Amino acid sequence: MARIDHNLENFIREKIPDRKVSAYHAYRTWQSNRYVWVTTILKDQIDLHYEYYQDHVELHLEGKFQSDAYRSFAKELRVKTARNPDLTWSRWQGHNQCRCTLHHKTVSWEELLSAFHCIMNVFDPIIKEISEKRHQNTSTEAYSGPTSFQEIGLEDDNVSLETCSLGQLFSTPLIIPDYQRNYCWEDKQVRDLWQSLKDVPIESKYHLGTIILQKDSNDNYAVIDGQQRLVTLTLICRELGYKGEMPLLKQTFRSAASRQHVANILFQIVQYCSRSHDEKLCGKLINNLIFSVLLLKDSRLDLAYTFFSNENSKGVPLTDYDLLKAHHLRFVFNEKQAEHLASKWNTMTSLKYRQLDATLSVHLFRLRKWMRKRDYDAAEKHRTKEEFSAAQIIPEIPPFGEQFEYYEKIQGGTHFFAYAEHFVELFECFEQTKQVAALRRHLQWESHPRYEEVIETLLFGYYLKFGTKYLTEALFCIAGYIAQHRYTSRRALSYKIREFAKNSEIAMMIDQASSPTFFLAECLSEIKFSGKEIDEQGIELRFYQRLQDLFTEVNEDFTDYTIIENYNNEYA
Secondary structure, X not given: OOOOOXXXXXXXXXXXXXXXXXXXXXXXXXXXXXEEEEEOOOOOOOOEEEEEEOOEEEEEEOHHHHOHHHHHHHHHHHHHOOOOOOEEEEEEOOEEEEEEEEOOOOOOHHHHHHHHHHHHHHHHHHHHHHHHHHHHHHOOOOOOOOOOOOOEEOOOOOEEEEEEEHHHHHOOOEEOOOOOOOOOOOHHHHHHHHHHHOOOOOOOOEEEEEEEEEEOOOOOEEEEEOHHHHHHHHHHHHHOOOOOOOHHHHOOOOOHHHHHHHHHHHHHHHHHHHHOOOOOHHHHHHHHEEEXXXXXXXXXXXXXXXXXXXXXXXXXXXXXXXXXXXXHHOOOOOHHHHHHHHHHHHHHHHHOXXXXXXXXXXXXXXXXXXXXXXXXXXXXXXXXXXHOOOOOOOOOOOOOOOOOOOOOOOOOXXXXXXXXXXXXXXXXXXXXXHHHHXXXXXXXXXXXXXXXXXXXXXXXXXXXXXXXXXHHHHHHHHHHHHHHHHHHOOXXXXXXXXXXXXXXXXXXXXXXXXXXXXXXXXXXXXXXXXXXXOOXXXXXXXXXXXXXXXXXXXXXXXXXXXXXXXXXXHOO
């Protein structure tokens, strides 16, 4: 047996200078005199190496070469050496057939060197052949097909249609315009796409929906629809080793939320690719994955958003806020202004999504419906988009006189964006009031939040009319009125609570009041049921007790004697 030490390691490194050589010869440990290994012809793949171990030279497949992705690689090595009488395949590191031993025993350094050369002469040519074939089959080289669009004209001269491969799209100067919506795919969408990609055939085409591009003055192609799919496919192909152009890798997402989504799905993609058994997947995606490309040759944003407003063919459907942006930008005819408004809207939907959603989809939506005594279905698709779309007008008469009343008709274009920003800012201030904080804190239990959100909506309506003047008194009156539903109903169904709020006409009381005193007086006069009349121990009593705690906390803010008297009679 040749003793493994620094001298032997240096000897092997000197005699085989074109390979990486490493050894383990720790002193007085269980691993003393353990091994020395030499890389194969694939010098950068240390998981595949020749190793002097226990008096014999062996080929070891370790790490990724033990994975399913390299199962065919290992199998071909075994098949091509099966009839060699000097070799034996066996189990290694818990994996079958990942170790091939050369039978010749080594005693001297010269015999060890000869054994290394012998096993290298056997396996290096085979490894080279398999690797070259594997590299060719994976088709990770740059796309070499057509790179220009053969435009098929439609009825509109500004629009053409093209069917093209993913490789052709990657060879096109794609950009993501600043006004595009944020990258928002989650795990589910990436998983669904990956499952679809596994069905891509090797010899025929596989259609993956429609992509909408818009050609600009610099001959770049802005991605109007299909951003989510193209970004995800770019990351997948990069992970699979594609060596061609991928223009979307050069794009920068301004939104922190978009960057976070990209980071999350990239981790997921790495896992999928590492477990993939399909060695030809990259080539199939580049050459056989095709799209219908709708090409807009006019750079106007209104044309772009006309097509953008349709549902995506794959992935996350457009949200109400995506659709509202597209809808209202059609009314903006100044391009610079449109891009500015789109960028501001993207920022709002990213950084202030919770506030925007609460303002438009919850509070203003309800107030606008209740002002008109109209019912609505909370589960209705795109109800927010429909409510805040541009109102109908007579073409000859331009709109004017906007005052940012929450219930006013929505004008298309710049007015809507200003309207949304105005009320989101007011809602942010409203949220900071101690009345709202106390309301949310005391009614966060059991079914109480269903009442809290309705009370908060009506209180927001009061805030929009009168600000913080007598806001605590308004909370007392509104909560007392809505509480009557809790005291007289056995079940707290959300739609029934909203219906009660609509029928209360509180929204109209607020609007018609020229001063807080008129609203407070009218609202108090409509409170017919008291929580003090509850006899049973149950959720109704617990709700009453929560209101009691709420107004005990804020009662020092009461300044009106009538309200103080009502508080003392009800809760003190």
